[in-house]
Amino acid sequence: MDSATITEKLKSLNVNLDDYQNDDITRDFHILFQIIEELQAENIKLESSLEAARDEIERLKGNVQPLDKSGNKKDNSDLSSENERKKRNGQPKNKNSKAKKKDVIEIDRIEICKIDKDSLPADAEFKGHQEYVVQEIIIKTDNVKYLREVYWSYSEKKTYIAELPIEIRGEFGPGVKSLAMIQKHVCNMSEPKIEEFFQNVGIKISQSTISRILTKGDDVEIFHQEKVEIFKAGLVSTPYQQIDGTGAKVNGEKHHVQIICNPYYSIYFTLPHKDRLSILDILLCGTPRQYFFNEEALNLLGIFRLSSKLIDRIQGSLFGKIIDENRMQAEIEALFPDPGSGKNSRLRIMEAGAIAYYHAQTETPVVQRLLSDNGPEYKRITEEQGLCWIHEGRIYKKLKPVVPLYQDEVDKFLNDYWDYYEKLLYYKDNPTLEMAQSLSLEFDQLFSSQTIYAELNERIKKTKAKKSELLLVLKYPELPLHNNMAELGARAQARKRDVSLHTKTEEGTKSQDTFLTIAQTAKKLGVSAYKFIKDRISRKFEMPSLASLIPQIEASPQII
Numbered sequence: 194m195d196s197a198t199i200t201e202k203l204k205s206l207n208v209n210l211d212d213y214q215n216d217d218i219t220r221d222f223h224i225l226f227q228i229i230e231e232l233q234a235e236n237i238k239l240e241s242s243l244e245a246a247r248d249e250i251e252r253l254k255g256n257v258q259p260l261d262k263s264g265n266k267k268d269n270s271d272l273s274s275e276n277e278r279k280k281r282n283g284q285p286k287n288k289n290s291k292a293k294k295k296d297v298i299e300i301d302r303i304e305i306c307k308i309d310k311d312s313l314p315a316d317a318e319f320k321g322h323q324e325y326v327v328q329e330i331i332i333k334t335d336n337v338k339y340l341r342e343v344y345w346s347y348s349e350k351k352t353y354i355a356e357l358p359i360e361i362r363g364e365f366g367p368g369v370k371s372l373a374m375i376q377k378h379v380c381n382m383s384e385p386k387i388e389e390f391f392q393n394v395g396i397k398i399s400q401s402t403i404s405r406i407l408t409k410g411d412d413v414e415i416f417h418q419e420k421v422e423i424f425k426a427g428l429v430s431t432p433y434q435q436i437d438g439t440g441a442k443v444n445g446e447k448h449h450v451q452i453i454c455n456p457y458y459s460i461y462f463t464l465p466h467k468d469r470l471s472i473l474d475i476l477l478c479g480t481p482r483q484y485f486f487n488e489e490a491l492n493l494l495g496i497f498r499l500s501s502k503l504i505d506r507i508q509g510s511l512f513g514k515i516i517d518e519n520r521m522q523a524e525i526e527a528l529f530p531d532p533g534s535g536k537n538s539r540l541r542i543m544e545a546g547a548i549a550y551y552h553a554q555t556e557t558p559v560v561q562r563l564l565s566d567n568g569p570e571y572k573r574i575t576e577e578q579g580l581c582w583i584h585e586g587r588i589y590k591k592l593k594p595v596v597p598l599y600q601d602e603v604d605k606f607l608n609d610y611w612d613y614y615e616k617l618l619y620y621k622d623n624p625t626l627e628m629a630q631s632l633s634l635e636f637d638q639l640f641s642s643q644t645i646y647a648e649l650n651e652r653i654k655k656t657k658a659k660k661s662e663l664l665l666v667l668k669y670p671e672l673p674l675h676n677n678m679a680e681l682g683a684r685a686q687a688r689k690r691d692v693s694l695h696t697k698t699e700e701g702t703k704s705q706d707t708f709l710t711i712a713q714t715a716k717k718l719g720v721s722a723y724k725f726i727k728d729r730i731s732r733k734f735e736m737p738s739l740a741s742l743i744p745q746i747e748a749s750p751q752i753i
Contacts, residue, residue, distance in 0.1 A: 226596045227647065233595050298326055324587040331618060334395040335368065337739035360731035364412070369396060369433055370406050371727035377407055378708035379722050382694045408704040415657060415729050420707045421461065422740035423714055424478060425558070427458035430743045432670050433562040435578070436571060437679035438467060439686050442695035443702050450706075451475055452654040452682035457743045461680045463696075463704040468570050468751060469544045476574070478557040484521050484546030485553050486511040493545035493573060499538055503528070507542065548573060562669065564676055567659070578644060580678035592649060600644040606642070606649060613639055619672055624670040624752050632667060636660060668751050685713060711739070718742045 203262065305322070342355040360367045369391070374384040376390065384403050385628070391398050401599060428434065434453055441448045441463050449467040453460050453475065463645040464471045474482055484490075486507060494504045528542070529535040551574070552559055565571040570577065589610065592603050613635065620628050640657035644650055656663070666672045688706060696702040715722040718739060728736045 195690075199229070210363055211219060226599065229596060235245065253609060282590070298328065300326070309608065326654060332394055335366075337366070338394075358629060360733070365396075365402070365406070367727055367731035368445060370412060370730050371399070373403055374404050374708060374726050374730075375669065375723045378408075378705070379712045381688055383692050404701075408698070409556040410698045412730050413704055413707070416707050416711055416726075417703065419738060419740065420710045421479070422738060423458050423710060424453075424460050426562065426743040426745075427453075427455060427460065427714075428558040429673070429745055430457050430476075431455040432562055432669065434560045435564045435673065435676055435679040436472070437676060437683045438568070438570075439683040441686065441702075443699075444697050446696060448682070450686045450703075452679050452681050452686065454713075455681050457714075457717055458739075459678075459685075459710065461682070461686065461709045461713075463702050463706055467568075468540075469572075470540075470547055472570055472574055473547050473551050476551060476557070476560060477554075480556050481517065481555075482547055482703065483515055483554075484543065484551045485515045485550035486546050487513060487549050487553065489552060490545040490549035491547060494541065496573070497541040497545065499541060500704070503538065516546075521546065544573075547620060552576075562665065562672065565678060565679075577665055577668075578662050579672050579675075580659055580662040582617070582663060583675040583677065585659070586614075588656075589649075589652060591653065592646075594646060594648070595639065596646075599649070602644040602646040602649055606644065606653070609639060609642075621666060621670045621674070624667075626752060629667040629752050633664060636664060668750060714743075716737050724748060 201356070207272060214236065238259065268694050339355070339357060339361070344353040345351075346353065373387055373391075374389045379385070383409070384400050387398050387403050391403075434455060436451060438451050443463065443465075444485050446465070448463050448465055449471075451462045451464065451472065453462075462475050464474075472481070491504060491508055491512070496531045506528065516524070525542065529539060560575050562577045562579060563571060563575040564581065566581055566584045585606070589603065589607055594600050594603065613632075616632060616635070620632060637657075637660075640653050640660075642653060652728050666674060689709070696705055711726070712722045715725055720739065720742070721734070725736055725739070728734065739743075
């Protein structure tokens with residue numbers, strides 16, 4: 194029996210606990226309801242295990258996306274909170290959007306449509322022109338045969354050949370190269386489809402050549418350097434950064450893509466691991482990771498629950514020292530002579546030293562506040578961490594009780610949750626110390642509430658423990674309440690994964706990260722990615738760098 198059927202049968206019983214004055218009866222009902230919830234949860238787990246087995250069978254048959262029982266592709270449950278939030282903050286559609294779109298169309302040429310004057314009556318008088326704008330595009334080859342002058346010097350016994358235009362390097366011009374890059378990295382076309390497009394318009398090019406254009410050479414190196422500059426500019430453009438991660442595969446091996454962003458840029462990094470050390474390597478902007486064992490590092494070791502004896506040994510041998518990776522590994526081996534022992538402690542020691550070094554170094558900007566989900570890889574890296582309210586709200590939507598009374602409790606709490614979220618939004622636009630204090634008290638009240646649904650109570654308790662992270666916005670009103678911007682960046686990577694299951698080489702992976710960065714940052718800055726890429730490939734450099742368009746903003750004053 195599925196959850197919906199159980200719920201309908203329970204509703205038909207029309208049980209209202211308020212009708213019973215006897216506490217024992219009410220308690221017995223709750224015990225019965227809890228048993229129903231636990232049995233249904235067990236049933237769902239069993240079904241999930243069976244479905245995993247079915248998915249594996251389908252995978253072995255060659256189906257990339259698992260199928261449901263009816264043979265259709267599986268559809269994930271909708272955990273979005275968009276509907277709840279839009280009901281509270283609905284915005285009417287702009288009726289003038291069509292007119293505005295017409296105003297911003299760039300006119301390339303004007304043609305006058307004339308009337309045959311012989312067809313007009315004798316008294317017809319010219320009154321001007323009526324505009325009618327048509328958008329058109331021209332797709333055709335522009336193949337050029339260059340006749341390079343050749344001179345021979347008898348005295349020098351040397352041949353002089355005229356140089357090709359600066360934008361010409363190789364057999365394909367900047368138009369072909371930039372279009373291939375846009376089709377791959379903005380339009381999400383596969384390389385076979387890019388080849389098919391070019392063949393259809395008369396360009397003779399192979400898939401291997403397209404692959405080289407997309408991943409190798411000086412043309413691509415220009416954009417790798419642009420990515421470096423974007424990151425450096427982005428890190429100092431806001432007093433916070435947002436981060437999220439998603440999966441990827443490189444030559445069949447599992448990797449992880451981290452997306453760091455703010456309103457002005459998005460940057461992508463594909464790495465083999467998903468841990469604190471990997472995040473720190475990203476934030477160091479390519480400078481080698483080092484380790485610093487100062488007071489902060491020792492405090493972190495205590496927070497990480499290392500033994501006082503081990504901390505004393507580290508303090509005695511490393512306190513106040515900055516060491517490189519080789520020295521760190523030697524120290525780890527001295528602390529743990531047995532290669533199989535202390536796996537977790539080894540990692541925590543390295544994390545503590547790396548975090549302290551990141552905070553102390555001055556070569557790259559240090560992020561003070563990081564907005565993320567509750568993943569362990571993001572914790573303790575920055576001085577303060579903010580958590581996403583929408584991500585937290587999704588956890589409540591995952592509660593799927595079958596007992597109608599419990600469903601009502603979840604719905605009521607979610608309504609209160611989003612009401613409180615709306616108050617935080619208002620506070621961001623109108624921050625005051627008094628309102629911050631009031632919202633802090635209201636948080637305590639909301640997340641101290643008790644309901645008749647035990648699982649909901651546990652979830653509320655866990656959220657209350659995250660108060661400082663969820664209410665960081667009370668100190669810094671410019672901080673977003675949600676991490677949607679980083680999650681949207683992760684979706685761009687996911688769409689790449691849908692088209693090309695994996696990258697095959699390190700060059701291809703690096704290229705994908707770089708051009709996702711270029712495309713997403715250009716979009717945020719209102720720059721045509723196609724025009725920017727073509728400008729760079731043609732070596733005209735008429736357009737400013739994307740990094741130079743990222744504004745540098747000073748931090749707002751702290752409220753509390």
